[in-house]
Amino acid sequence: MAPVSPRRIRRTALALSAVVVSALALSACAGSSADTPSTGSSDAAAGFGDLTVQLSWIKNEEFAGEYFADQNGYFTDGGFDSVNLVAGPSTGIPELLSGTADVSISNAVAVGAAVANEGAPVKIIGTTLQKNPFTVLSLKDGGDIATPEDLVGKKIGVQDSNLSLFNAFLAANDIDASALEIVPVQYDPAPLVNGEVDGFVAYLTNEAITVEQSGVATTNLPFADNGLPFVAETFTVTDEVLESRRDELKAFLVAEIKGWQDALADPDEGARLAIEEYGADLDLDPEKTLAGMLATNALIETPETDANGLFTISDDLQTQTVASLAGAGITLEASDLFDLSLLAEVYEENPDLR
CATH class of the missing domain: 3.40.190.10 (Periplasmic binding protein-like II)
Structure with missing residues (x-):
């Protein structure tokens, strides 16, 4: 059997101190599009320009929803010139704090450790996986x-x-x-x-x-079904971006929801996009890629997402996530980690997305 790549080096980075300290130092002197605040809906009419998303891992089936959103023009429809998907592995926190990424796809453990241990000014605004894998x-x-x-x-x-x-x-x-x-x-x-x-x-x-x-x-x-639930593949941004670029982030979330709805509906095409297009240089195994696609989808859809919409995190799941992090030595309140106000506005303004 071929060795499995160390994908959890970046997944459960509980010892983030050195990385986050370096990123905080970089953020003091680095500039990016995050320094340019959105002024509201007029920006949507003019276009949002480019957006950079730091992925947590290589471009395999894990990001099929992002591929669909790009392939089917949902990002363009939302007002973006382009959305750049940057392959990991990475927790995404250093890139957010240095300004080299606008959004990161991360997880509650990495984000929670950065917030609790280093005071990183970041928030989770939604999650792809309701259950950690x-x-x-x-x-x-x-x-x-x-x-x-x-x-x-x-x-x-x-x-x-x-x-x-x-x-x-x-x-x-x-x-x-x-x-x-x-x-x-x-x-x-x-x-x-x-x-x-x-x-x-x-x-x-x-x-x-x-x-x-x-x-x-x-x-x-x-773990998720046996006492340790927490969300994973989280959409994470800095507090500054959350404050100043709300319309842009809402447009991004709308496109992502549409993309993941497509991925859930057509896992075969999601696997194909990973194998033949976005991860074409990775020599992905077709059988394992499709199996990974189906396993990922099973962690996304729950009765709560069926009722409330993709990416939502119920109050109960927020509480469970915070309790799980506490067991790993990461002490936070839910409000320290989550801000789901954008997602609430997205579904209020677009009820057809549920």
Whole structure:
């Protein structure tokens, strides 16, 4: 089996201090379009110019909604000359603070750590994934870890960057870390397949698919369904951009909603856009890309999004996210992390988007 790329280096960057400090220093001297405030609806008529979006990862199926929004002209319809999708990996926080990106696609852990630890002036304005994709992956004929209680007495492979999050997962399920053995691993699930560990911290949209497609039956224990829910693939901006460019951000969100509606409706085309166009230089595996597309879509649509619209984050989910972050040592109020006023205005002004 080919090694799996270390995609969670940027996903769960709980130790963001050095990065954020550098970015804060850069933000004091760097200029960008974020320094030019929007003056309201007249700007929409004149056009918003270019917008830069920092993606959290490479241009694979994870960003199919962005590809549809670009491909189908929703960004152009919204008044943008272009929307530049910059490939990661990145938490997106340094780019926001230095002014090299206007919007980042990040996650609540990275954003929360930057806000709590460094006072980074950023807010989450919506989220693609209602459920985070973390899981404890195991082999059905091996550890077969189907419940939190099944972790007891097992060897669990945990990457350094995910250790705080895994400990929060244990705490959320009243399991003492001494009741199991935590084994340091990298991001290739080979130790799981080879029987060196009973379980492996993984992504439902990545390693879980890789191992399953190798012909090995697996069991997943998703964090989101077992005591540690938090939002991921969040749209994040600086407070200054949120304050001064509201019409522009609303136009961006409208285009994104339309793009992700298309992605949910046509996962095959979403996979094709990743393989043949936006990620054409990545040599993406077609079978895994489509499986990743379907797994991603399953984390986006919930009864709440069906009722309230894509990207919305209910009060309850905000509270759950903040509680999950607290378990990882990140202490915040929901208002420190979220500002969903733009999204509320988008749906009020465009009820057909629900």
